[in-house]
Amino acid sequence: MTKTVNDFIIRFANVNGTGSASANYLFAKAIFRMGIPVTPKNIFPSNIQGLPTWYEVRVSEKGYLGRREGIDILVSVNPQSMAQDIKSVKPGGYFMYDSTKKLPTPYFREDIHYLGVPMMEMSNEAFSDPRKRQLLKNIIYVGALAKLLNMDYSEIEKLVGEQFEGKKQLIDANIQALKLGMDYVEANFDYPLSFHLERRNLIKDKILVDGNTACGLGAVYGGATVMAWYPITPSTSVAEAFEHYCEAYRTDPETGEKKFAIIQAEDELAAMGMVIGANWNGARGFTATSGPGVSLMNEFLGLAYFAEVPAVLVDVQRTGPSTGMPTRTQQSDILLAAYASHGDTKHVLVFPATPHECFEMTAESFDLAERLQTPIMVMTDLDLGMNDHISEPFHWDQKRKYDRGKVLNAEELEHIGRFGRYLDVDGDGIPYRTYPGTHPTKGSFFTRGTSRDEYAAYTEDGAAYKRNMDRLMVKWETAKKVVPKAHLYQKENKSEIGILFYGTSTFSAEEAKDILEENGIIVDAIRIRAFPFGEEVVQFIHSHSTVFVIEQNRDAQLRSMMIMELETNPAKLIPVLNYDGMPITADAIKNQILKHLNLENTQHHELSKTAL
Amino acid sequence: MSYLKPLFRHPKLPKNKLGYTQKEYEGSLSTLCAGCGHDSISAAIVQACFEMSVEPHKVAKISGIGCSSKTPTYFLGNSHGFNSVHGRMPSVATGASMANKDMVYFGVSGDGDSASIGMGQFVHVIRRNLNMVYIVMNNGCYGLTKGQDSATADQGSRSKAGSVNPFQAIDLASLAIELGATFVAQSFSGDKQQLVPLIKAAMHHKGFAFLNVISPCVTFNNNPGSTKSYDYVREHIEATSTLDFVPEMPEIKTNYEKGKSTRVAMHDGTLIQLNKLATDWNPEDRVSVANALQHARTKNEILTGLLYVNTEWKDLHGTLSTCSTPLNKLKETDLCPGTEVLKEINAGYR
Numbered sequence A: 001m002t003k004t005v006n007d008f009i010i011r012f013a014n015v016n017g018t019g020s021a022s023a024n025y026l027f028a029k030a031i032f033r034m035g036i037p038v039t040p041k042n043i044f045p046s047n048i049q050g051l052p053t054w055y056e057v058r059v060s061e062k063g064y065l066g067r068r069e070g071i072d073i074l075v076s077v078n079p080q081s082m083a084q085d086i087k088s089v090k091p092g093g094y095f096m097y098d099s100t101k102k103l104p105t106p107y108f109r110e111d112i113h114y115l116g117v118p119m120m121e122m123s124n125e126a127f128s129d130p131r132k133r134q135l136l137k138n139i140i141y142v143g144a145l146a147k148l149l150n151m152d153y154s155e156i157e158k159l160v161g162e163q164f165e166g167k168k169q170l171i172d173a174n175i176q177a178l179k180l181g182m183d184y185v186e187a188n189f190d191y192p193l194s195f196h197l198e199r200r201n202l203i204k205d206k207i208l209v210d211g212n213t214a215c216g217l218g219a220v221y222g223g224a225t226v227m228a229w230y231p232i233t234p235s236t237s238v239a240e241a242f243e244h245y246c247e248a249y250r251t252d253p254e255t256g257e258k259k260f261a262i263i264q265a266e267d268e269l270a271a272m273g274m275v276i277g278a279n280w281n282g283a284r285g286f287t288a289t290s291g292p293g294v295s296l297m298n299e300f301l302g303l304a305y306f307a308e309v310p311a312v313l314v315d316v317q318r319t320g321p322s323t324g325m326p327t328r329t330q331q332s333d334i335l336l337a338a339y340a341s342h343g344d345t346k347h348v349l350v351f352p353a354t355p356h357e358c359f360e361m362t363a364e365s366f367d368l369a370e371r372l373q374t375p376i377m378v379m380t381d382l383d384l385g386m387n388d389h390i391s392e393p394f395h396w397d398q399k400r401k402y403d404r405g406k407v408l409n410a411e412e413l414e415h416i417g418r419f420g421r422y423l424d425v426d427g428d429g430i431p432y433r434t435y436p437g438t439h440p441t442k443g444s445f446f447t448r449g450t451s452r453d454e455y456a457a458y459t460e461d462g463a464a465y466k467r468n469m470d471r472l473m474v475k476w477e478t479a480k481k482v483v484p485k486a487h488l489y490q491k492e493n494k495s496e497i498g499i500l501f502y503g504t505s506t507f508s509a510e511e512a513k514d515i516l517e518e519n520g521i522i523v524d525a526i527r528i529r530a531f532p533f534g535e536e537v538v539q540f541i542h543s544h545s546t547v548f549v550i551e552q553n554r555d556a557q558l559r560s561m562m563i564m565e566l567e568t569n570p571a572k573l574i575p576v577l578n579y580d581g582m583p584i585t586a587d588a589i590k591n592q593i594l595k596h597l598n599l600e601n602t603q604h605h606e607l608s609k610t611a612l
Numbered sequence B: 001m002s003y004l005k006p007l008f009r010h011p012k013l014p015k016n017k018l019g020y021t022q023k024e025y026e027g028s029l030s031t032l033c034a035g036c037g038h039d040s041i042s043a044a045i046v047q048a049c050f051e052m053s054v055e056p057h058k059v060a061k062i063s064g065i066g067c068s069s070k071t072p073t074y075f076l077g078n079s080h081g082f083n084s085v086h087g088r089m090p091s092v093a094t095g096a097s098m099a100n101k102d103m104v105y106f107g108v109s110g111d112g113d114s115a116s117i118g119m120g121q122f123v124h125v126i127r128r129n130l131n132m133v134y135i136v137m138n139n140g141c142y143g144l145t146k147g148q149d150s151a152t153a154d155q156g157s158r159s160k161a162g163s164v165n166p167f168q169a170i171d172l173a174s175l176a177i178e179l180g181a182t183f184v185a186q187s188f189s190g191d192k193q194q195l196v197p198l199i200k201a202a203m204h205h206k207g208f209a210f211l212n213v214i215s216p217c218v219t220f221n222n223n224p225g226s227t228k229s230y231d232y233v234r235e236h237i238e239a240t241s242t243l244d245f246v247p248e249m250p251e252i253k254t255n256y257e258k259g260k261s262t263r264v265a266m267h268d269g270t271l272i273q274l275n276k277l278a279t280d281w282n283p284e285d286r287v288s289v290a291n292a293l294q295h296a297r298t299k300n301e302i303l304t305g306l307l308y309v310n311t312e313w314k315d316l317h318g319t320l321s322t323c324s325t326p327l328n329k330l331k332e333t334d335l336c337p338g339t340e341v342l343k344e345i346n347a348g349y350r
């Protein structure tokens, strides 16, 4: 039997709402604590209780964090999905199931191994409380896996202790359940399995956290004081994280006074209105939502763009259109967000790829929004937002100051001549603003969505309107220089072929790049981190003859934006797509790239033939 | 287009406690139709703020879209204003208020803006008891889009084009009371005597102060048969007596003039009655107010004046326990937990 160390995929098939989440998390976290790169993903239905849910854990010594096809070990605790689950195991893989009930014969496959553990029976014997039986059954399979995969038991024990700190009875029950699983394996199976774990030191100071928590925390560090939101999967936990950390760090322990205001609005229109009102009045306000919410916010986004009011919006994308697959991931709001609202509008987007970047970019978005006096949208997605990811730790420079942008105070107003809210004083397209309440007689102005002159007076003079629209384009040019720069994977180009990606397509794209290299195909790579695209993006595209644009939507949305904004020849931008609601895999990327390259070769070949 | 008014100031213009003349509280020259009710409401706001010696820059004016929502340009020129989007003024006002609790927020809306497209936000801003003055300039029609019926048009009311409105009217004052608004008043744009003190009282109220002001549209809904007709209401408005109380909150109800009413005969024979508050009225008892409004409606009367006031309920800032310093004045040191805390947070994710 070949041994595969620290490189496999295990999938847990559970029933939604049966407490499997914490057992599965315990399993993944223990591997993380063993110093081994691990990527857990929840695959869950739009349902609170009863439907199948899966938890997939990829273990990768090489540190690949993207999803990979094929399941090596399946842990089945859901009879409902069992037939499908058995089929999903790779030949040579393992199928662990609850053998309290006999496995029906049609479920037998010749090419996989079966590991029957009577989890329910053992749990029923050991524990009396029905709810506990249910929960601890899950811990029993963790115990069994600990033995089978050669996990470090002390790490699991420590984690249980941390989770139930101070609750001795619970700790004891969990330990008992773990032991039951381990003992059963010891008595009945050969262990460890061909797929197993060995302790490493590959994690260093990295953290394991989800992107939504990072966005919420980033907003706390970034100085957001007003948050308005409307519940929608997968963005809700951004608001929850913001509230959690505000309660912890912004609440006076004695008086209970809060240095923040969180409003659960009546809908996303209202949420965006509140954010705009707060920012207009000099507070940093933000919202978090998903595609349907962004749709509703369109009118307000146009107002904020045109009236030049800062705003920050975290869009945790899910599978559209409409309600689509609300619990599945996609990068399909890119076009919607970039050109949200009627009339000529364009918005600044940032694309985090890791929790570290979710934190940093959310915080930075408040600076960008105030610097540029425009909405900034943080484009994350369900995969990044709701799944735990190994990430660089959060970083904050103690000396960091908020960039509040061009705001005149009372004293400055005294010393300038006539204040013109929409005058381009500095030539960068960004005018000066004042907060309400600054000065009794100077600096007040009227904010409106209708056209106005440089002094904010209403006008329907076409020339004044056009001047304003042109200035907004000057500001757009300024934005290109201040938004996060794209990340280049090479100092100098090594190939005619480039790959380009953003957000959660990153992990699999990086892996695909390595696989291609192993196959003798060298590609250059760039990771886009913001829209509008900076000079480095233009350079990358111009200096490659073919650029594969990797993204998770049907319409190759970012590619369209590149064609529109950079006047690139569409023929050289080749879409590489995945839009089935699951995170894109390295194999899918590699296959699409190879298919295109092979096709290209044959075409060239035939061309040369005809030339002869 | 808005025009700046001439800066000439008469040397003998009276000054308020802050040394400002009424001019300092005016805005640009109105571009509404001559005689539009909305302009009278703007003038009442100017007068109320002048007389109360409000610091003009400590007021923020926020509106939606409509002729009514244009008016913030025409009053308080030294205050910041925000003409937002149709029906969404309440949310913008909510965000603004959250940012700075130390200012007075004037929300201006129309009946289309509040009773149709913005109904959701109207309802929810009441529910949260946001500390603001919310004025609906109610003309029973969509002025800016040229006179379509609005949801506050009375059933049977005749439009300029001659059609009769078949639908029930939404009664914003009753609705506000039902929803728990903590200050509800009703008035008429032509009754400045009543309107000015009501605005003052509303500004004194800590919580959501709603003023439903009938404000006829001279261009599209001033025709015979319209129950929001301006001419006939105005003819009788003097007879509805004055409401000249000083708006110190505890005195409001004691200085109240009771039981006066005015009947307005419409061309089609309908009678409209503008009442000051009736005798069996307790402005602090929601049930009695709701009853009185229902009774008035069955008699085709419009009750005006201060209908209901509740000073006990917390406003939104109180409910959220926000700190006494306005949120927009907080600095990095107040807001950012810092590097050391972040190290601890990181450790929690290992």
Ligand SMILES: Cc1ncc(C[n+]2csc(CCOP(=O)(O)OP(=O)(O)O)c2C)c(N)n1
Pocket (backbone or CB within 6 Å): B065, B066, B067, B068, B069, B086, B109, B110, B111, B112, B113, B114, B137, B139, B141, B142, B143, B144, B145, B150
């Ligand atoms: C989303 C949207 N839909 C429609 C309009 C067109 N519109 C402008 S004002 C208005 C009605 C205004 O009526 P009301 O609020 O009663 O104000 P009034 O003009 O009567 O004072 C409408 C429908 C708009 N501006 N925005």
Ligand code: SF4
Pocket (backbone or CB within 6 Å): B031, B032, B033, B035, B036, B037, B038, B067, B068, B139, B143, B144, B216, B217, B218, B219, B220
């Ligand atoms: S159309 Fe009606 S509401 Fe609009 S300004 Fe003219 S009179 Fe006033």
Ligand SMILES: [Mg+2]
Pocket (backbone or CB within 6 Å): B066, B068, B110, B111, B112, B137, B138, B139, B140, B141, B142, B143, B150
């Ligand atoms: Mg109207």
